[in-house]
Every structure is written in C-alpha cells, then in structure tokens.
Amino acid sequence: MAEIIQQMINALLLGCTYTLIAIGFNLFFGALNVVHFSHGDVCILGAFMTLILYGLAKFLGLVTFLPGFLFIPLLILLAMILTGLIGTFFERVVIRPFRYAPLLMVLVATVALGMVVRETVRLSFPHGSNPQIFPRILPQTSFQWGGVLIRLDNLIIFGTTIFLISMMFLFIKKTRMGAAIRAVSQDTEAAAMMGINIDRTVAVTFLVGSALGAIAGILIGAYNNIIRFDMGLMGGVKGFSAAVVGGLGNVYGAIIGGLILGFVETFAAAFIPGGTPYTDVFAFLVVIFFLIFKPSGILGEKVYEKV
C-alpha cells in the first residue's frame, strides 16, 4: 500500500510538470490555432535561465546577501519573466509570419526553431552537450509518514503548481485581458471586430504560456538535479501529448491529460517488470490509443468538418 501511495506522489509530480507544459500548448492553440512545437525547448530554457541567474547571483555575492526563502522565489520569478519574454519574441519573429499560411508551414518552422534553441543552448554553455548540474534551490529535508517518504521539495513543487494554475485560471476568468484571450480563442475575427487588439492578446498568451512552461523546466531540473540541452524535445512531445489527450485548446484538459500521462509513466516503470526503459513507449502507446478512439481528446469539442 505504501508503495502505491509513494508511486502516486511521483505520478502527481510528473503530472504537474506535463500539465504546466500542456497548458502552454493549449493556450497557444486556443489563441492562434497553432502548435508551437518548440514550446518544450522554451520550457527547458527556463531551467537554463535559472542556472545562469543563479550563477550570476553567486558571482555577485547576492546569495549571502539575501535569505534563501526570499532569494529563490525572486530568482524563479525573474527566470519566468525572461522565458516569457523569449516566448513572446519567438511568437513575434517565427510564428506571426505564418498566421495565414498552411498549418504545415508553422509546424515545420517551429520544429526547426526548436533545433535552433537546443543548439544555441548547447553551444553557449561550456561542455554544453553534457548534462549541467542544476543548483539545489529547494530544501532537501524529508519526513516519514506512515511508511511513505515525503520530500519537502516535492510538497513545494506540488503547492507551487497548484498555486500557479489557479492563478492562471483566475487571470483567464476574472481579468479583462483574460476575457480577451477567451474571446480570441473562440473567434479571432469577431474578437477583432469588437475592438480587441489581437496582436497584443496573442503576445500576452505567449508570455503567460511560456512563463508557466519555465516553471515546468525548473521543476524538471529541481527533480532530476541535472538538465541537458535536449530535454526539451521529449518534454515538448510529452506536453503536446498531454494537451492532445486532454483535448487540444481546452485548458482544463491539460490537467487531466498531464495527470494521465504522469500516472501511466510512473506506474509502468514501477509495476511492469523490466518496464523502466520503456516508460516512454507506454506513454506514447496510450496517446496513440486515445487518438484512435477519442481523437478530439477527453474534454475537447468534437470537430465537425464544414464544407
């Protein structure tokens, strides 16, 4: 029993990461009907940004200057903002020119953009092809609770994710900008006619999505203690899979899809003998299975083709 609960905790954590990436995919798809294939790389960029900022702060002596509980959130906030700005920049430079082009173009362009991001990261770090050690930014204490080992950093990760996701929902539901984002995702042309600035709304969408993705990247780094330049490819494909399983374009679907993927992977690794190397295979098989029997995802609207 303790074993199962332990695995559930792991699955929840993995699910949180996938959810955060998938929310980005869903936001972008809602706003522009595009799949931003380099989103996974942007997320990992968030982790690398934290790494750089941490190194910078250490170099400037800020680590001793500020107490940890103040310094780390500030660091993460800064990394989030920077990653969000990078995401917005990519939208402006690479995705906007293809707004009226066939879907395939933006697909291939963002896949190529992902390559560019990965290679830039690899080349700008000394020994960039090797994994980089991620700073231990979270407390490392843990406690036993009925045979289950609970790490404090896991709790923090879980709490942060729930907090951020609820903040995002509040933003989408309660603010003017959120209403604009919903309007654009429903009908871009009608929204434009109502006087909504489409370009600005899309830019904000990318800012929010990429900033949340940065948290996902940081979580991956904090959980594994290492980050590598090419983690973004798998992260992006997994996040996209989670978005598709939940229903592309539906922000709530991201949570369901992310959790499903997290549970499938964790439980396949834990309970299928010899399954550990094949966790990704199981995850992808589940995705393909979902696509065959529920192509629009769990919460997605059924799309009818119009002639």
Add this chain to the structure above:
Amino acid sequence: MLTRTIGRAVLLLAVEACFFILFAAFMKTNETGYVVAFLLFFIGIGVVFKKWDKARIALTELFHEMKSVAGVGFVVMLLTLPFVFKSSPYLIHICVMAGLFAILALGLNFQLGSTNVVNFATAASYGIGAYASALLAVHFHISFWLGLLIGGSLASLFGLLLGIPCMKTKDYYLSLVTIAFGLIIYILLINFSWTGGPNGIPNIPPPSLLGHSFKDPLNLFGYQLPFQSNYYYLIFLLVGGSLFVAHRLHHSRVGLTWNAIREDEIAAKCHGIDVTWYKILAFCIDAFFGGVAGTVYSHYIGFISPENFAFIVSVVVVTMVILGGMDNVFGVIIGAILLTILPEKFRAFEDFRVLIYGVIVVTMLMFRPQGLFPQKMRVYRK
C-alpha cells in the same frame, strides 16, 4: 533543318556540361571562402534567370524540345562523376549519401507533397529497413539483394501499421502520431538487446555482385575507382528507379487521386475516392522507399546505431521535400542533394551545423514557402 537541330542539341549539351563542370568544381572546393563565392555565384545565376525572361524561356523550350538528348547527356555526365572524383573518395561518399536522402525524400514526397499528409516517422522506416537487413545479414548470412527486398517490405508493413491510426487523425494530431511512432521505434532500438542496444550492429557485410565484392575498388576501362563508386552506381540505379516510379505515379490516376485528396478531402470522398486506401498506399510506398534506403545505408557504412535514425533525420527529410518544392519530383531530388552537400561543405563550422540548418529552414519557410522549384500545373496533351 538538320544542322539547326544538331546545333541546338550541341548548345543544350554545352549548357549541361557547363553546369556539370561548375558542380564538380564546387564539390572539389574545400575552403569556406571559395564555397561562399560559389554559392553567391549560383544564387546570382538564379537571380539573372529570374529577371531575364527571354533566356529563361528559350532555355526551357530547348530542354522541352529535346528531352531525350538532355536526359541522355545528364545520365552520361552523372555516370562519369566517379572518374572525376576518383582521387577523393570522400566526394563520392557525399554523392552516395545525397542519393540515399534523395530516395528518402522521394518517398516522403508521396505523402507530404502529393497527399499533404505529414509524416515525421521517415527515420523509423529508414531504421527498420537498415536493422532488418543488417540483422539478417549478420546472423543468417542473407545476401544484400534479398535483404533489400525484405527490408523494404518490412518497412512497408510498418508503414501500414503506422497508417492505420493515422487515418483517424489530421493535421497536428497526425503529426503527433507520427512523431510518437518515430520515438517509439528509436527507444525500442536503444533498449532491445537483440538490436545491439545503443552500441548498434557492427561488421555488416558489404554486398557482392557476380563475385565482385562492393568493398573492393572498381576497375572500369583501365581506371581504378575507389570502392565508394560501387555504391555510387548502385545508388544511381536506385535513384533512377525511384525517380521513374515517382514520375509514373505522379502522372497516373494514383497521383491525381493523391492530389485530389490534398486539395479537398471531402470533395475527393464525394467523388467516390477511397481516401483511406489511397492514404495507406502513400504510407506504404513511402515506408518501402525508406526501407530500401536504410538497407543500402547499413551495408554501405557497415555499422549502424540508433543515433543514425533519430528524430532529426525525419526533420531533415521533411525539410528536403519542402525546400525542393512539394510534389515536384525533380525539385525534391535537388532539395535532397543541396541539403546533403551544403552541410558537408561547411564542415569548418562543424559545431554550428545543426544551428545553421535550423536557421536556414526557418528563413526559407518565411521567404519562399513554396520551395525552390514549386510544382507546375499538370499539362495534358491531346
């Protein structure tokens, strides 16, 4: 009249020869400065042709008038290529790789170009062909020629398997299915013990024909050509065959059906086209081409590992098709050749290769999304 025809034929061959000499000279340059100069020169020629309508129309007419002469001249020149490069096997190696990628791109073109079905699993069918024939050759001593057929067929079977879930999905969902399939194959290749795991399969025997092993130098007309030329001629034949198949398919009812599906799937359905069957057909043919290319690759290099069939290979092939011009068989081949040769020429920037590659793709899509040689309208003669 006769003298005029001969004169025109000579002119045509001269144009081709000029092009060929330029190409050979370009291949032989090593220094980055010269390479850039050559590239600028080629781009300049392209721009001049675009602006100078008279010359372009005259030349196109000339080529259309004497298709057979142009074809024969072209083939003869390509056949002499190993003699030109006989002192530098590396250049022949690049040509062989360009041929392999041309086959892959031609295969993908049936899907991406003709039917507008995205497929990011080319590397998987390429890998399945390579592993199938390599395993058969290493463990059961099955000859390359039989392996070629088996590798292609197995890959084709994989295409069928991939095609079934793809029929349910479109656009982004479809691309996700193909990416997932490609990654599954890659992960399986790394983790299975009988495929050699991450270490791959070493010592794959070279093919032999009529007692002549492809590992030995080729003696032709008193010249000794490096062993790569064996593969060069093999790949020449295979590309020729693929080109023939692709050309015939494009101009057949099947090609027309694919185009109909690309333009409007619902309309195609309403006209009684069995969309599922034709899409699956595109998947199978693409995978067959991929499998054949993989077989040749594994026996040519003699060593394969999962890294050779990673996701990036699929992206490269997709890029070749888009760069060359979707649904234009000749454009696709030129795209494949360009994208194989150019990275080799910029070896000096080895570390920046993938980066430059990505930048090229993005800028290309922005400024010339229809590719270098877009498909022309179908012309029917009475």
